[in-house]
Every structure is written in structure tokens, then in C-alpha cells.
Amino acid sequence: MKIILLGPPGAGKGTQAKFISEEYSIPHISTGDIFRKNISDKTPLGIEAKEYLDKGQLVPDEVTINIVKDRLSEDDCESGFLLDGFPRTVYQAEALDSFLNANDNKIDMVLLIDVPRELIFDRMTGRRICPSCGASYHVKFNPPKLKDKCDICNNDIIQRKDDTESTVKDRLDVYEKQTEPLINYYKEQGVISAIEGSGEINQVFQRAKNALGAICK
Ligand code: ADP
Ligand code: AMP
Numbered sequence: 054m055k056i057i058l059l060g061p062p063g064a065g066k067g068t069q070a071k072f073i074s075e076e077y078s079i080p081h082i083s084t085g086d087i088f089r090k091n092i093s094d095k096t097p098l099g100i101e102a103k104e105y106l107d108k109g110q111l112v113p114d115e116v117t118i119n120i121v122k123d124r125l126s127e128d129d130c131e132s133g134f135l136l137d138g139f140p141r142t143v144y145q146a147e148a149l150d151s152f153l154n155a156n157d158n159k160i161d162m163v164l165l166i167d168v169p170r171e172l173i174f175d176r177m178t179g180r181r182i183c184p185s186c187g188a189s190y191h192v193k194f195n196p197p198k199l200k201d202k203c204d205i206c207n208n209d210i211i212q213r214k215d216d217t218e219s220t221v222k223d224r225l226d227v228y229e230k231q232t233e234p235l236i237n238y239y240k241e242q243g244v245i246s247a248i249e250g251s252g253e254i255n256q257v258f259q260r261a262k263n264a265l266g267a268i269c270k
Contacts, residue, residue, distance in 0.1 A: 060166035063177040079133040109223035168250035
């Protein structure tokens with residue numbers, strides 16, 4: 054299964070991706086996680102990406118596309134993958150399509166997580182992440198079992214630098230201008246399936262499974 058998770062920042066893509074990737078045994082590829090790992094390792098990519106992430110802007114298309122192509126060329130992606138946070142522009146979507154076409158492949162489903170705008174702000178400012186495995190928590194809606202510790206790797210969880218009030222606003226603007234046009238792009242391809250992202254995390258996962266059932270073999 055080749056799946057894209059689409060939706061505004063804070064929709065719950067990363068949260069659902071962990072469950073979906075486990076359920077269907079496909080790798081979860083989050084470009085945001087890849088950039089954050091490079092920033093924490095201070096690699097040349099991390100140094101370049103940091104200025105964009107800190108401002109809530111998109112990392113340039115060519116840089117991002119090359120990273121994703123490299124990752125999708127790895128063996129574990131042969132039978133499927135779950136993209137989270139990519140593509141984010143029509144240019145990225147076109148590059149992904151050409152890359153997959155060249156390998157006789159295509160996206161099976163774009164799962165759009167729809168969330169009312171008024172929920173997003175609280176979700177993002179209360180988000181905490183594990184810098185090691187990328188797991189996403191929320192101080193109120195999804196706290197870890199042990200205070201401030203990742204359930205999976207027991208690392209200290211942290212607040213993302215770009216989850217502050219002013220950056221969240223900028224990121225929502227970027228989403229509306231640059232990423233939302235992808236909804237029509239994938240509608241035209243007939244591969245989009247929308248689910249409601251409000252409600253309990255597990256409820257959203259059930260909706261995701263129902264939608265993905267249509268492409269499960
Ligand atoms: P995205 O990857 O789309 O930016 P996340 O999965 O990181 O979003 O979720 C954003 C925040 O909202 C996190 O703090 C997460 O724990 C929380 N969250 C995710 N899904 C739900 C939900 N269904 N209800 C309440 N909070 C949620
Ligand atoms: P995310 O973890 O998906 O919220 O992404 C965090 C940040 O990483 C974004 O605000 C961008 O700065 C950068 N980023 C992630 N994915 C992409 C992408 N596909 N294109 C450009 N920038 C991206």
C-alpha cells in the first residue's frame with residue numbers, strides 16, 4: 054500500500070501514522086521527522102533546514118524531493134509506504150508522481166484528515182514530541198504514561214520550537230496557500246479519501262482503517 058497522509062499541521066497525521074504503519078506493516082516516512090533528526094545531528098542538511106523550520110516555512114522543494122526519493126529507494130519501501138508531511142506543494146506532488154511512474158508505481162490512496170480550524174491551535178501548542186522516535190503526545194489530549202517521558206523509548210519529551218503561537222499561525226497560512234491545492238490535485242486523480250479528524254484518537258484510527266479498507270488486498 055502506498056499512502057499519503059494529508060491535512061493541516063496539527064490534524065493528527067503523525068499520531069495516526071504510527072498506528073497505520075504498524076497495522077499495515079509499512080514504513081512511516083515523515084519529512085518533518087527527517088529534518089528534525091538532521092537538525093539535532095547538526096548535519097549540513099539540518100543546518101540548511103533549520104532556518105525554514107524555525108520560521109514555519111517550507112524547506113525548498115528540490116532539497117525535500119531528493120530526500121524523499123532517496124528514502125523511497127530503500128528496500129523497506131518496496132511493498133509500500135506511508136508518507137506524512139510530503140508532498141506539501143503541487144510541485145512536490147508532480148515530482149513524486151514522475152518518480153513513481155518511472156518505477157511503474159502509483160499512490161493508492163491520499164487520506165485527508167479534516168479538522169476544524171478551532172481545534173488545531175490547541176492541538177499544536179499542547180503538542181510534545183519525542184526527539185528520538187518522533188512519537189507525538191499532547192499535554193491534555195494524549196499525555197504519556199509517565200510524566201514528560203516517551204512511552205516508547207523513555208526519552209524526555211519536548212515542545213517543538215515551531216509549535217509556538219506565532220509560528221503556528223504562519224504554518225497555517227503556509228498550509229492554506231501551498232498545500233491545500235493538493236486536495237484538488239488528488240481529487241482529479243480520484244485517489245483522495247477524507248476522514249473527520251476530530252474526536253478520540255482511536256475513533257479517528259477506526260475511520261482511517263475503514264477508508265483504507267477500500268484499497269487493502
Ligand atoms: P500532525 O502530524 O498532523 O502535525 P500530530 O499527530 O502531531 O499532528 O497531532 C498534533 C497534536 O494533537 C499532538 O499533540 C497530538 O497528540 C494531538 N492529537 C492528535 N490526534 C488527536 C485527537 N484525535 N484528539 C486530540 N488530540 C489529538
Ligand atoms: P511537520 O513535522 O510535518 O509539521 O513539518 C515540520 C516542518 O518541516 C515544516 O514546517 C517545514 O518547515 C518542514 N517540512 C516538512 N515536510 C516538508 C515538505 N514536504 N516540504 C517542505 N518543508 C517541509
